[in-house]
Amino acid sequence: MRFTSTVDRVLAMWLAGVLTAVIIALASLALINRLVYGPEGQVRAYFAAVREGDGSRALGILGAQVPEGDASMLDGDALRASLEGVHQLQTTDTVVRDGGERATVTVSYLVNNQQHSSEFNLHKVGSHWGVFDQWAIDQGTLPTVHVDAKALSAATLNGQKVAVKGGSQDFAVTFPGVYQVTYESALYSSVSDSTLITAPGETPVLTLDLEPSPTAVASVRQQVKTYLDTCAAQNSLYPTGCPFEYAFNGRVAGDLTWLITEYPDPEINLANGAWSLSESQGKAEISFTALDLYTGKKKQVNQEVIFEVAGSLATADETVTFTPAT
Incomplete structure (x- = not known):
């Protein structure tokens, strides 16, 4: 063209x-x-x-x-x-x-x-x-995440504090998505649990496995230590309400002293919401001057005493209290 x-x-x-x-x-x-x-x-x-x-x-x-x-x-x-x-x-x-x-x-x-x-x-x-x-x-039903929080009434899900009525709760969620439940307080710590949701109809369960928090463990151990120190301060062969004593039939000349040489390291347990304390062993040393009533002679006594600590734990609000067994 x-x-x-x-x-x-x-x-x-x-x-x-x-x-x-x-x-x-x-x-x-x-x-x-x-x-x-x-x-x-x-x-x-x-x-x-x-x-x-x-x-x-x-x-x-x-x-x-x-x-x-x-x-x-x-x-x-x-x-x-x-x-x-x-x-x-x-x-x-x-x-x-x-x-x-x-x-x-x-x-x-x-x-x-x-x-x-x-x-x-x-x-x-x-x-x-x-x-x-x-x-x-296409319309469908959103997936749900079921949170099992044991005896707790609240937890943290994806960074948000949520109510967990009666220790468990269902949460409607979108997909795909990752959901993580955690819990932390003065008394409890938890091993976080997470799940991936990929489709509608999924209903995974997130479980909070609770354990005593480091703060609670430190508090109990300090209470045990204070209890033993109070026992050791008593000027007696048989300190009142204490886990150690020393049987001696002779006469003690002057004062005697107790010294805790090895503090117990009790294990704090948590099961089904109940706290308990395992028995644990410790060592103390007693020192005094023994008087022989027949000869009038004196002799220095230094003796190691092995003992066990037992007791119960109770919680109220954000505190845990140790009560020694008597």
Whole structure:
């Protein structure tokens, strides 16, 4: 084809430019439809809402039913915390089926350097302005995390203090997400327990295994030490209410002294909410001057006495009290 004039050439260039613009516009619309309004876009919007802690928007996009239980994990900092342990989250596969009416989006991610994935099923619900597809995530029921906190009435779940009625509680949660329960107080420490939720319908149990806190252990040992020091201060062969004594039939000349040379190291136990103290052994030394009533002679006595400490423990508020066995 030959262009006979400058006008023809300009017109041809204009038509080519229009055609190129139309092709670019159609390609852009297709790209926007896939990335923004397609099934992947809906899933990305859900994760954006979770990262922002916007529970209302996240649940609206997810379209899930909230089961019975505590909803503390579904908004704010607790919601954001669910993704803190989830890394490199990305869409890895999208399968469209049923004539383009349904789709499954797979997202992959790392948790503790291990690969995991979750699937989101979606269905087409219409279009925006007759141009862009409109998708919705299939409705389902949110997963739940069951917290078993023994005799406690509260715990910390994903950094938020929550009530645990009767020692156990169900919490509705989003997915995927990592959930960790901990507890710390003046009396108790716990070994934290965590779980990864990857799909609806999961109902893992998080258990708090309680143990005496370092503060409580130090308090009990100090009380035992104070008790023994009080015993050692008594000027008697048989200190009252104490675990050690020295049988001697002769006469003691002057005062005698007790010295705790090895303090017991009792083990503090916690089982089913009850505190107990194991019997533990210690050593004391008694020193005095013995008087022989027949000869009048005096002799220095230094004798090691091995003893055992036993007692009970009771808690009130944030304190633990040691009561020696008598």
